[in-house]
Amino acid sequence: MRHLVIILGDQLDRNSAALDGFDSKQDCVWMAEVARESTKVWVHKARIVTFLAGMRHFAEELKKEGLPVEYRRLDDAQNQGDFIVELEATVKRLKPQKLILVEPGEWQVREDFRQAAKRLKVELDEREDRHFMASHADFEKHAKGRKGLRMEFFYREMRTRHGILMEGGKPVGGEWNFDSENRKSFAKAGPPLHAAPRTFPPDEITQEVMRIVEETFPEHPGSLAEFDWPVTAAEAELALEDFIAHRLAEFGEYQDAMWTREPWLFHSRLSAVMNLKLLDPRRVIAAAEKAYHTGRAPLPAVEGFIRQILGWREYVRAIYWRFMPSYGEMNELQAQQPLPKFYWTGETDMNCLHDAIGQTLRYGYAHHIQRLMVTGLFSLLLGVRPQEVHEWYLAVYVDAVEWVELPNTLGMSQHGDGGIMASKPYIASGKYIQRMSNYCAGCRYDPAQSTGPKACPFTTLYWEFLMRHEERLRKNQRMSMQVRNLARLTETEKEAIFNQAESIRAGLA
Template identity: 55%
Template structure:
């Protein structure tokens, strides 16, 4: 006998929070929570198999936890015979099945999906996603009338609003709003990061891993090293481990990179946070408490909080303020295809080999590996923004459109023309040498800029600056760089240009660099 439902609440795979707005006030006897694994969301880009496994396993565990709390849950597995393959399809199917009087949803993290649900033909009660500190409407109000939106000013407003690391008189603790200048140290010899805390797959996760292996074997990336938390309790243990063993050194070494060390002092909690297994306010409170207790230095506490209430909230605001036009940004007119080695890691450039290799193994790379290695190369090589954006969305465990797109299109590729960031984050191989040990194990020489043994980043860096001189030379943050370029003699400039042209021609021909 079919049981009807007064309210049907659809919960998405990145909304696995017990405090989710659309889950509040449910009647266990009359209302139903719907969760669905669908092929469209798993395959609209070739998501890393570990990412798919994380979300499906976390969804199944969350459904079980909701049932334990007494709620009625309708769970649709990917391999269910009648699965329509899309979230709008499943919502329509189950709304009809239960004769639901009301449909409730919390705001999506993907403009594409939200539009599909808004136009599926059902009257939906939409709820604000209160997991974030700044609502879409509040960000739009902050942005209104401003000629430029700079994260630093938004971050200061968020600090004032939250009271985090603030003195009683309204000034920031330590006398400065951020301590980014203290957070750029390379990893010294002999300094070892803590051993990562791993979560062993249980029976539910094992079943999901088998499903993903069977259905998504054509996606790039390995399932073998899967060890991510899939429950709130596991995520809390990972967070506690970072507080005890990683946070104190996170500030100093958050930009560092090292061969064979994918995590260093990073928390690895971004995926758990983005799908709802951890609470933003709790994380910030814990970090602030650790500072006041004298367990961590200010540059570590402030740097971590800045990533959460500054950058993370800022890019979400940009996303919803500017979509869908934002996704089409291509300020430099890039058309080059993404090199094949982004999907395999097969390149003689050790920095890219390391960053991409660990991504394929763990679905993870930290922000500097993404910005200054894989992203920097894509920027210098003139890769089409949509191709590199789709790659980031596919391969990283924590990548959801609201956070991935502004970070990649805006910050990495500067394809929005400077709307999000005031300068392109371009660099030669010298930056990578300074912040890592990658160059010592590379087939190329970072001390050379042209010729077969030269680091490709070097000539491509100057080629990028020369080909975009008209757009960039008046940027005040690049003034010194262009003055250095002007001081080079013509023969030197021509040699860099010619070698850059040759490297780009090799990419176009599909040759391995």
């Protein structure tokens, strides 16, 4: 055999560089479902199904086109449960002259393939991932000579380079950013009437995967009862059309708002299909831009949405590759608490956490502000070891892949990188959650209280966080207002907050 072309579960891209020059007479695609990918962390059943169903559909499509595919199923009796062991057996059997692989989305996986190729004494042709709009070289050029790396400057450069929402070299509408018009709450009235997102009932292939996952990983977190994620490129395209038609126009205004038992609101639900590479970000951005030019969505919504994909998504990937492998071990705030057990069950009397974790277990989904300002904020304030928080986020979301999950969790949410990703820790008291949702109205705690039986644990831990890290935070200009508020507390109040924080921790141990 000439080439064995390795396609991983998050590389389901028909235009992948891995398939450049593929010759069906001499080459073969290799795909493998292995148990280890679902047990490295305790993976949510819906995430396992999304990946495996995506892989099976993709392999079928390649076969229909006439490409030979060597496919190892999870339920094959001989499956040895590990990529590298499986690959070694295939290479010994088929004796390819060369292995071809697009850069994996996880540093360790890339290492494992490199080491395996060396051991097997077979050439590994590692190709760049064209799915992304900035290459590693592009980002290195951007980073050269800069003291700090900030998403905003990178995003402006990307807008200019790709000519997205640009007019005569300037941003359309005269501004790069419309945040002042975005990020509203729903106030007391709740979300305006909106259509539920289009669903994708599992077909026969997906149903079979669901059966196998229930049998193989019965104890894993999460439920498959409501599984309706898109798992093919055609379904991803329909999901995109549905978002553009029904939710994009309100996306900007309400992107930070939360509401009890409203998991989707005006979000796109496109992260998983993009991360599996079933949907090209250029396609998503072009559809959003067209919606603006045809008057279907206002500029602040379209700019806000494009910023998430062209800006944040590309930027976090660049941060991941620039700072791995040491990034994964960073713990700048010396946080050492274990992750509370209720993260795996949702059983807590804190209403915001109950709702955000509950929907995570039901669907494998929570939107950005639920991840950042509810589950992420609580573990940051509590002082949970960032590596444990990372393992939870990597496990429970259908869109979780390490290149995007790790910088968001360890960096943006837990400030474990000391400010590489975000210039300040994202901290707030329960009052932020009260402002942005209706969670507090149905909660036994009061976000305005920091001590006493009704004190909101977020509010107690917020003040305690400020006191615990006062010296460090004082040096950060963007934190100065929050730190200055500490002066309003008497010594007795501070002591009461410390004691209450300790009893919260003791109660969660």
